Amino acid sequence: MVSVLLLAALPLSAQSLPVAHSEPAPEARNVTLCDLGKDPAALNHELVRLTAFVRHGFEDFTLADPGCPEMSDHFSVWLTFGGKAQSNTTYCCPGENAQATRPESLVIEGIQIPLVIDTTFENFTSLMKLEPDTTVRATLVGRFFSGKTQTPNGSAYLRGFGHMGCCSLLAIQRVEAFEPHTRTDVDYSAEAGWYENGGCDSESLRYLRHVSISFADQETKAVIADQRLADSGVRPWAFDDPMRVAVESLKVLYPKQLPVLQKVRRTPRREVFRWKNGKKSTIVVVIRPYWLSFYAKTNSVAWVSTTVKEEECR
Numbered sequence: 199m200v201s202v203l204l205l206a207a208l209p210l211s212a213q214s215l216p217v218a219h220s221e222p223a224p225e226a227r228n229v230t231l232c233d234l235g236k237d238p239a240a241l242n243h244e245l246v247r248l249t250a251f252v253r254h255g256f257e258d259f260t261l262a263d264p265g266c267p268e269m270s271d272h273f274s275v276w277l278t279f280g281g282k283a284q285s286n287t288t289y290c291c292p293g294e295n296a297q298a299t300r301p302e303s304l305v306i307e308g309i310q311i312p313l314v315i316d317t318t319f320e321n322f323t324s325l326m327k328l329e330p331d332t333t334v335r336a337t338l339v340g341r342f343f344s345g346k347t348q349t350p351n352g353s354a355y356l357r358g359f360g361h362m363g364c365c366s367l368l369a370i371q372r373v374e375a376f377e378p379h380t381r382t383d384v385d386y387s388a389e390a391g392w393y394e395n396g397g398c399d400s401e402s403l404r405y406l407r408h409v410s411i412s413f414a415d416q417e418t419k420a421v422i423a424d425q426r427l428a429d430s431g432v433r434p435w436a437f438d439d440p441m442r443v444a445v446e447s448l449k450v451l452y453p454k455q456l457p458v459l460q461k462v463r464r465t466p467r468r469e470v471f472r473w474k475n476g477k478k479s480t481i482v483v484v485i486r487p488y489w490l491s492f493y494a495k496t497n498s499v500a501w502v503s504t505t506v507k508e509e510e511c512r
Contacts (some may be wrong), residue, residue, distance in 0.1 A: 226339045232266040235273045238344035238366055243309060247339045251411055251489055252277065253388040255331035257361045259287040261368065262411040264418045264489060276360025280304050280371045281313025286327065289361035296327065306369060311341055314372040322373045333388050333488055336376035343367040384488040384499055385467040391483025391505030394470050398479045402510030406451050409504040411489050421502045422493050429495035436500040440469045444482040447503035480508045
């Protein structure tokens with residue numbers, strides 16, 4: 199069973215320091231999420247600055263970067279705010295409340311974590327409240343905690359913070375900048391179709407494909423490759439034919455069948471299709487992912503199939 203280390207707000211030492219001789223604030227070390235993943239222990243307790251995608255939703259407040267092919271699902275970084283602020287993230291355990299504040303400023307492993315509350319921070323947290331499930335490109339300064347190595351099932355993971363003690367941790371001290379959500383043609387969600395419901399027996403549901411940027415994997419790299427093929431003119435239909443994108447993704451999974459899709463939901467940034475195949479129902483979610491816009495040659499983002507799941511309809 200995975201042990202869970204909670205983010206405890208511990209009281210500060212009663213010893214006071216002379217203000218006149220206080221040391222200047224340390225400079226943050228510029229890193230990438232890839233750097234953290236390559237050697238987490240070497241950067242443990244470091245004050246770092248990095249730019250990455252912030253994912254926030256149910257049981258999720260994490261960093262992601264699809265440009266880190268060497269990262270694995272054995273390493274992930276949970277986020278929390280320093281100071282007394284909380285992030286309104288539902289997870290186990292105990293989660294964080296956006297309405298309440300901590301009674302004391304956050305202290306982790308004997309290190310006090312301050313927080314700069316300025317206009318950028320207020321706008322950033324307002325965006326997360328407005329979009330409960332979202333992905334934001336942001337530049338953060340924070341203290342990194344690598345966590346402890348655990349070996350469930352014989353594989354080594356760095357854990358100790360966040361949902362079920364899943365992750366390493368970046369305790370945010372300042373939100374330096376973030377990309378505002380101004381586009382109406384891209385899907386900003388973090389779940390990428392995970393919660394789309396086909397209406398069948400959920401107990402028999404199985405995911406055939408789910409592409410998100412929580413981990414760098416072959417699926418994510420394939421999506422970036424599809425965007426580049428669309429940009430080059432090899433797959434120009436991917437810009438304006440989401441149904442064809444859905445059909446093409448099913449050809450790999452059902453090579454000897456010809457799926458007939460029914461559109462069940464449509465927005466400017468997401469289309470959901472259903473294929474009824476006997477007692478089974480297959481749902482395909484096709485979106486224009488916001489994060490993919492950072493890999494597009496122009497302003498146009500291709501439609502990509504991010505979620506395919508099959509359910510047994512009885």
